[in-house]
Amino acid sequence: MNKTVIFLLDGEVIEGSPGKTILEAAEDAGKYIPRLCAYKGLAPHGSCRVCTVLVNGRPQASCIQPIADGIVVESESAEVRELRRGVIEMLFVEGNHFCMCCEKSGNCELQALAYRFGITAPRYPYLFPKREVDATHPYILLDRNRCIQCGRCVRASRDVDGKNVFQFGGRGAGKRIAVNAAGGLGKTDAAVIDQAIEVCPVGAILRKRVGFRVPVGKRKFDHQPIGSDIEGKAGPTAV
Amino acid sequence: MNANQGSKRIVIEPVTRVEGHGKVTIQLDEQHRVTQARLHIVEFRGFERFIQGRPFWEVPVLVQRLCGICPVSHHLAAAKAVDRLVGADELTPTATKLRLLMHHGQFLQSHALHFFHLCSPDLLFGFDSDVAQRNVIGVAGRYPELAKQGVLLRKFGQEIIQATAGKKIHGTGAIPGGVNKNLSPAERDLFLGQMDQILGWSRSALGLAREYTLDNLERLAPFGSFDSNHLSIVRSDGAYGIYDGLLRARDAAGKLIFDQVDNQEYDRYIAEEVRSWSYMKFPFIRSIGPELGWYRVGPLARVNNCDFFDTPEAERERQGFMELTQGKPNNLTMAYHWARMIEMLHSAEKIQELLHDSDLQGEDLVVEGERREEAVGIIEAPRGTLFHHYRINENDQITMANLIVSTTSNNEAMNQAVRKVAEDTLDGVPEVTEGMLNGIEVAIRAYDPCLSCATHALGQMPLRVELVDMDGNVVDSLQKG
Ligand code: SF4
Ligand code: SF4
Ligand code: NI
Numbered sequence: 001m002n003k004t005v006i007f008l009l010d011g012e013v014i015e016g017s018p019g020k021t022i023l024e025a026a027e028d029a030g031k032y033i034p035r036l037c038a039y040k041g042l043a044p045h046g047s048c049r050v051c052t053v054l055v056n057g058r059p060q061a062s063c064i065q066p067i068a069d070g071i072v073v074e075s076e077s078a079e080v081r082e083l084r085r086g087v088i089e090m091l092f093v094e095g096n097h098f099c100m101c102c103e104k105s106g107n108c109e110l111q112a113l114a115y116r117f118g119i120t121a122p123r124y125p126y127l128f129p130k131r132e133v134d135a136t137h138p139y140i141l142l143d144r145n146r147c148i149q150c151g152r153c154v155r156a157s158r159d160v161d162g163k164n165v166f167q168f169g170g171r172g173a174g175k176r177i178a179v180n181a182a183g184g185l186g187k188t189d190a191a192v193i194d195q196a197i198e199v200c201p202v203g204a205i206l207r208k209r210v211g212f213r214v215p216v217g218k219r220k221f222d223h224q225p226i227g228s229d230i231e232g233k234a235g236p237t238a239v
Numbered sequence: 240m241n242a243n244q245g246s247k248r249i250v251i252e253p254v255t256r257v258e259g260h261g262k263v264t265i266q267l268d269e270q271h272r273v274t275q276a277r278l279h280i281v282e283f284r285g286f287e288r289f290i291q292g293r294p295f296w297e298v299p300v301l302v303q304r305l306c307g308i309c310p311v312s313h314h315l316a317a318a319k320a321v322d323r324l325v326g327a328d329e330l331t332p333t334a335t336k337l338r339l340l341m342h343h344g345q346f347l348q349s350h351a352l353h354f355f356h357l358c359s360p361d362l363l364f365g366f367d368s369d370v371a372q373r374n375v376i377g378v379a380g381r382y383p384e385l386a387k388q389g390v391l392l393r394k395f396g397q398e399i400i401q402a403t404a405g406k407k408i409h410g411t412g413a414i415p416g417g418v419n420k421n422l423s424p425a426e427r428d429l430f431l432g433q434m435d436q437i438l439g440w441s442r443s444a445l446g447l448a449r450e451y452t453l454d455n456l457e458r459l460a461p462f463g464s465f466d467s468n469h470l471s472i473v474r475s476d477g478a479y480g481i482y483d484g485l486l487r488a489r490d491a492a493g494k495l496i497f498d499q500v501d502n503q504e505y506d507r508y509i510a511e512e513v514r515s516w517s518y519m520k521f522p523f524i525r526s527i528g529p530e531l532g533w534y535r536v537g538p539l540a541r542v543n544n545c546d547f548f549d550t551p552e553a554e555r556e557r558q559g560f561m562e563l564t565q566g567k568p569n570n571l572t573m574a575y576h577w578a579r580m581i582e583m584l585h586s587a588e589k590i591q592e593l594l595h596d597s598d599l600q601g602e603d604l605v606v607e608g609e610r611r612e613e614a615v616g617i618i619e620a621p622r623g624t625l626f627h628h629y630r631i632n633e634n635d636q637i638t639m640a641n642l643i644v645s646t647t648s649n650n651e652a653m654n655q656a657v658r659k660v661a662e663d664t665l666d667g668v669p670e671v672t673e674g675m676l677n678g679i680e681v682a683i684r685a686y687d688p689c690l691s692c693a694t695h696a697l698g699q700m701p702l703r704v705e706l707v708d709m710d711g712n713v714v715d716s717l718q719k720g
Contacts, residue, residue, distance in 0.1 A: 100409040101301045133292050135634035141294055186634075208635060209325075211296035213605075215412070215420035216405030 007071045022062035022073055023051050032227030033075055034084055034113055036091075037150040038063035039199050043159060045151050049087050050113065054080055081117070088113050089122035096128060096145035103211050104203025106219025110148060111202075112226035134179065136186030139208050140197055147177045147204035157196035165190040177204070246274075249671060254278075254680050254690075261690045263679055265661050271668060276661035278653050278683060280519045280646070280690050287640045295324050295631050296415050302627070303409050305642075306692040310408045311345035311400055312620035313692075315482065316627040318413035320616030323503075324631060326608025327416035333601030334417035335483075340593045341403035341412060342482050342618070343586040347437075348396025349621035350538075350583040353687045354444060355389025358576060361681045362451050367674025385447075388440040392583075395430075395437050399590065402426045417605035427594050434591045441587040445556060445580035452577045453563075461663065463572035463656035463682030466491035467533065468524060469540035470509075470648065472619055475499065477546030479553075479585065481619035487544050488524055488534060493567045496524060502617040505626055511643065522648050533651035536623025537686060538578035543568040550592065553585035572656050575685040582621075620645050622687050644692040656682040 004015040009026055016025030021044060023033050037048040046064035053062045054074035062075070074080055091110060099105050131144035153166040154177075165188045169178035181187035190196070197205050216222065246269050252262030266275040286305050293301060299318040303310035315338060322330065330338075360373045363382060371377075379386035397407050402422060404410020412418050452459060468491065472484030486500035486508065500508055511520040512529040523532035534540070542561075548554040560577060563569065569578075593599065616627045623645030630639035660682045664675050 098304070101297065101304060103297060103300070133636070135292075135294060135636050141635075208294065209296055209415070211294075212300055212411035212414050213419050216410070217420075 005067045005069050007067055007069065007073060009073045010076050016067045018067075020067055022053060022055070022060075022065050022067055025067045026062070026073075026075065027230050030231055031075065032230040033062050034116065034227065035063055036109060036113070036148060036201050037152060039152050039156075039201075041160070042152060042155045042199065045155065048091075048148065048150050050084055052080065052083050052087070059083065085117045085119065088117060089119060089124055091148045092119075092122045093124045093126045094129065095148060096131060102146065102203045103206065104146070106216065106222055107214070108203055108221075109201035109226060112221040115221070116225045116227065129173075131176070134184045135208075136184035137188075137190060137208075138186065139192040140185055140190055141206045141208050142177070142179070142185050143204055143206065144176055145204075146202045148202055149175060149177060150201060152199040152201065153177065153196040153205055156199045157190075157194065160195040163189055163194065163196070165194070165196055249665075249676070251676055251679060254683055261683075261688070263657055263683070265657075265665065265679075267665070271666070273658075273661045273666050276654075276658040276679075277516065278650075278657050279516075280650070280688075287642065290637050290640050292636050294635050295321055295629065295637060296635075298629065298637065299413050299415075300409065300411055306644075306689060307408060308689050308691050309345075309349070309620055309622070311341060311404065311410070312618065312622075312625050313627070314404065314410060314413055315342055316616045316618045316620070316625045317629075318415070318616065319483075319618060320614040320627045320629050321415045322417075323614035323616070324611050324629070325415040326610055327606045328608060329606070330417050331601065331603040331606060332598040333421055333603055334605065336593055336596060336598050337403050337418045337421060338413055339482050340422070340590065340599065341400055341410075343589045343593070344396045344399025344403065346396070346481065346586040346621050347441075347583060347590065348393045348400065349687075350579050350586070351389055351392035351396065351444075353621075354448065354576065354580060354583070355386065355392070357687070358684055359385065359389070361677070361684070362447075362576070366678045366681045367672065370673055370677070373677070388444070392437065392440055392444075395433060399430065402430070414605065416607050419604065421601055421604065422599040424600060427599065430590070431594050434587075434594070438584075438587050438591065441580075441584040442552070445577075445584050448577045448580040449556075449559070452574060459573040460571055461659075462678075463660045463685065464570060465572075465652075465655045465659055466570050467535045467652055467655070468496060468527070469543045469568055470524070470534040470536050471541040471544045471624055472502075472617060473545050479541060479545035479548045479557075481541075484619075486617070486624075489544055489568055491568060491570055493543075496526065503615050505615055505617060506628070509626075509643070511647075519647055519650050521651050522643055523651075534648065535652045535686075536645050536648040537575065537621075538582050539569060539571075539575045540623065541619060542578040542581060548581075548585050550585050550588035552588055553581055556581045556584065572659075572682055572685050575687070579687070622646060622689055622692075623648055644689070646686075646688040646690060646692055649686045649688065653683050653686050653688060656686070 005018050006013060006015055009031060014025060014029045023035060023038060026033050033051050035051040037045045038051060044064045046061040049061060051062045052059050055065060056072050099111050105111060134142040157163045157165040164180055167178050167180060168175055170176050179185045179188050192207055247267050249265040250262055254261050254263060261278060261280040263278050265273060268274050298321055299314050302313040302317045305313050356375045359378050363378060364373045401407050404412035468488055470488045472480060473487045474480035474484045486505060487498045488496040490496055497508055508525055509522055510525050511522045513520055523529045524534060542557055548557050560581060613630045618625050625645055626643040628641040629637055632638050657679055660679050664678050665671055
């Protein structure tokens with residue numbers, strides 16, 4: 001039997017299995033660390049930085065950082081919360097997010113994080129970037145206005161669906177989610193049942209004509225803040 | 240404000256106690272005679288562009304960004320158009336009745352807001368009474384019970400909206416081909432428990448509007464009044480209808496201009512004219528032409544147009560209303576208030592009737608049929624007929640949107656009202672008072688314009704009055720609101 005790794009998370013002793021990331025080990029112990037690019041079953045990516053923690057005082061992405069004996073991890077301190085908050089706000093202003101008329105509203109992880117962090121309006125100016133909608137696929141809509149470039153679809157398509165439908169194109173501020181056919185999503189072999197379609201945390205990849213079928217009050221985050229499933233699962237915080 | 244020598248222009252900007260932003264300009268010559276009086280609404284058609292490329296199923300929610308005052312009306316008009324895009328030509332009884340309930344909830348709250356908050360100060364205190372008192376705070380001080388009823392009627396309407404649409408604004412209840420929820424027995428019972436009070440308050444508000452009109456008839460009859468055509472939808476049986484019906488237009492004497500017109504054909508009957516001095520278009524009836532083909536919409540037009548109300552109390556009241564004009568259309572601007580309160584009582588009656596219908600608890604919410612690429616949705620919004628017209632491409636994206644909002648339809652009518660009041664009260668008067676200018680606004684307010692809708696922008700503004708001379712110099716100004 002492997003020995004366990006013991007580390008401190010917000011002053012609490014946590015035991016984790018070797019090889020796990022901080023995010024995973026925390027989750028096993030019933031501690032939720034906010035995240036957007038990380039998704040169970042997909043390779044870690046470390047790009048969104050929402051899962052930032054302080055490891056021995058230094059900021060690290062907890063979704064790619066393995067646990068180690070004796071490390072001191074800070075996740076719920078005011079300083080870390082403020083860092084995450086800034087990242088979430090930047091994600092909002094970088095895209096075109098109008099939650100009140102977005103069908104992902106109530107089921108959206110970015111929006112749910114904003115609620116969890118009590119963000120009512122971002123402190124940064126909106127950039128209103130020009131982004132294209134790709135509606136060429138008969139059953140799938142790609143609305144880049146709401147893409148946060150988490151890369152979940154890229155990894156899911158490549159590693160789970162074995163298709164490589166999604167890739168990133170462009171650089172820096174011009175970086176966009178792209179599809180591997182000049183004629184748009186409709187010319188790729190994307191299928192509506194692909195995992196790549198399922199994993200998008202926001203309203204960027206959608207099944208067409210679903211729209212607002214789920215009423216307000218029945219949506220994923222209508223009654224429970226994001227992360228409460230993890231916090232309710234194990235550990236002393238479960239009440 | 241001084242009586243200026245020479246010709247001058249009076250600007251009322253923005254008009255207060257209406258929803259949105261607009262201004263009035265009145266041009267006076269050297270003898271203080273009114274040479275021109277106009278209402279300007281700055282129409283911003285950004286929305287039709289903004290919506291391009293969006294998927295059609297998003298539209299009923301998206302269009303609510305058009306106007307924070309009338310989101311439910313846009314929601315339902317768009318939903319009706321989108322129903323046709325998915326080939327849902329007949330919705331399930333549950334879906335139809337839930338939407339109707341939502342719509343009547345909206346009528347109740349909108350009419351209550353308009354009557355109690357926006358207009359009662361003029362009616363209770365007088366058009367030219369002390370401006371310090373002539374506002375909703377003044378009403379709350381002098382008539383606390385009335386003010387309370389206004390607030391609670393509104394709240395009830397908003398709660399109906401919330402229960403059917405999910406939220407008070409930016410609701411999602413109506414979806415392509417139906418609705419996304421029904422009404423739970425618990426919600427129903429909560430509303431039913433309040434029904435007696437709601438009906439009672441609606442009756443007394445109607446009583447107030449009726450008595451006010453009849454008691455002051457001599458003064459109100461000419462006030463901002465003129466003959467016009469009247470347009471609305473009516474149900475196929477001729478009954479008053481606000482959610483579904485066919486287009487009907489009558490002339491000032493009551494003669495039918497057209498009737499039973501399919502909503503999809505509206506643009507064969509209605510066209511819009513552009514005038515150089517106004518950003519807002521002027522819709523008119525094609526067969527009559529732009530000069531005389533303009534028409535009125537809203538409560539007055541609807542009550543004039545329908546053959547009957549399908550609820551007993553509103554029908555009795557309609558008959559009383561029509562008696563005043565021997566069954567001919569009523570063309571008095573100030574009769575809008577009375578008509579509006581008949582409608583409010585009807586909505587209360589309809590809500591009660593619907594709440595007793597077990598279809599509201601049905602589970603069959605959505606239907607679909609053969610897809611189309613073009614569709615029109617027409618409803619009667621609280622302020623009048625509302626047209627939504629869309630086209631989509633093969634990828635389900637909006638390629639064309641054309642909206643005619645109620646306030647745009649009433650554009651010429653409101654201009655007529657402004658001109659009439661200006662000529663009757665300002666003409667040759669050496670000194671223009673605040674009370675006189677408020678009279679102009681009273682006439683505009685009777686139409687309950689939603690300038691927010693009409694401008695397709697968001698937000699509201701207070702009022703500013705300016706006297707401007709012929710060279711455009713501001714000689715005097717007055718700030719209100
Ligand atoms: S994707 Fe999420 S954050 Fe963006 S508009 Fe939609 S609900 Fe809001
Ligand atoms: S489309 Fe969705 S899953 Fe893909 S990168 Fe953008 S936000 Fe992430
Ligand atoms: Ni409006």
